Amino acid sequence: xxxxxQAQTEISVVEKExxxxxxxxxxxxxxxxxxxxxxxxxxxLVFLIRRNSFDEQNEISGRYSWNFQKSTxxxxxxxxASQVVDSAVYFCALRSIQGAQxxxxxxxxxLTINP
Amino acid sequence: DAGITQSPxxxxxxxxxxxxxxxxxxxNHRYMYWYRQDPGHGLRLIHYSYGVKxxxxxxxxxxxxxxxxxxxxFLLTLESATSSQTSVYFCAISESLEGHQPQxxxxxxxxxIL
Numbered sequence: 001x002x003x004x005x006q007a008q009t010e011i012s013v014v015e016k017e018x019x020x021x022x023x024x025x026x027x028x029x030x031x032x033x034x035x036x037x038x039x040x041x042x043x044x045l046v047f048l049i050r051r052n053s054f055d056e057q058n059e060i061s062g063r064y065s066w067n068f069q070k071s072t073x074x075x076x077x078x079x080x081a082s083q084v085v086d087s088a089v090y091f092c093a094l095r096s097i098q099g100a101q102x103x104x105x106x107x108x109x110x111l112t113i114n115p
Numbered sequence: 116d117a118g119i120t121q122s123p124x125x126x127x128x129x130x131x132x133x134x135x136x137x138x139x140x141x142x143n144h145r146y147m148y149w150y151r152q153d154p155g156h157g158l159r160l161i162h163y164s165y166g167v168k169x170x171x172x173x174x175x176x177x178x179x180x181x182x183x184x185x186x187x188x189f190l191l192t193l194e195s196a197t198s199s200q201t202s203v204y205f206c207a208i209s210e211s212l213e214g215h216q217p218q219x220x221x222x223x224x225x226x227x228i229l
Contacts, residue, residue, distance in 0.1 A: 004157075035217060045158075045205065045220040091157055095218075102148070102173065103207075103218055105157035 002027045004094050006106035013082055014114050021077040021109045023092030029053075031097050034068065034075045039089040039108070051075060082113045118142050119221035121206050127227045134193040136224050138206030140186075146209040147189040148218065149173075149181060151202040158205060164189055196228045 003026040013019050025034065036048040049059065051068050059066045063080045079086050092106040118141030128134055138147060146165055150158040150173075160173030162181040170181050178200060180192045193200055203225050207218040 006157075009155075037220075043203070044222045047217045047219065050217055093158075102160050102163065103158075105150075105159070107155055107157045 004106035012112040033095040035093040121221040144208040148207040
């Protein structure tokens with residue numbers, strides 16, 4: 001069975017601090033994909049990044065960076081110099097290549113950036 | 116933004132009534148999904164479709180049925196709504212079986228069963 005765990009239910013930091021959101025996953029598949037989605041207060045789900053199981057390169061996009069470590073089954077997300085607009089619920093998700101490509105989501109981390 | 120429209124966006128109804136939620140896409144994507152979002156559970160898959168008239172159950176399918184008579188429309192029906200089905204429902208679409216293709220989500224339907 002596949003499982004995604006986001007142990008941090010809520011995080012609150014002051015603006016300009018760096019913050020890391022943890023994601024740990026379980027799967028028996030050798031090929032899989034990991035995703036991060038952002039859900040701002042307006043409620044929609046916004047795709048942020050995708051990573052496949054064969055690519056362990058870290059990725060940086062502006063203030064966002066992602067650290068994928070297959071050895072620890074983790075796909076952590078760091079926001080550098082956080083801003084109030086980063087306040088949202090963030091979901092980590094796992095997608096198998098089997099079947100109809102269903103997504104398995106973590107429980108989400110609610111991030112609050114205080115001014 | 117992916118062309119996904121969910122309707123209605125909000126609905127309040129009573130226990131025991133039938134409810135149908137609609138997901139309409141303009142992307143001609145083959146795969147469509149219905150999820151529900153509840154506190155502490157993230158999003159959980161209810162049903163999905165891999166083509167017209169081809170559907171299958173997800174993780175939390177009890178009490179729900181779906182239909183897909185056209186590529187662009189995927190309907191989720193609660194035959195007899197219960198209070199435990201109060202939730203936010205999201206539709207998602209995906210272009211292909213290529214695992215790297217992200218699913219894109221609609222804006223959600225907030226459903227309250229009183």
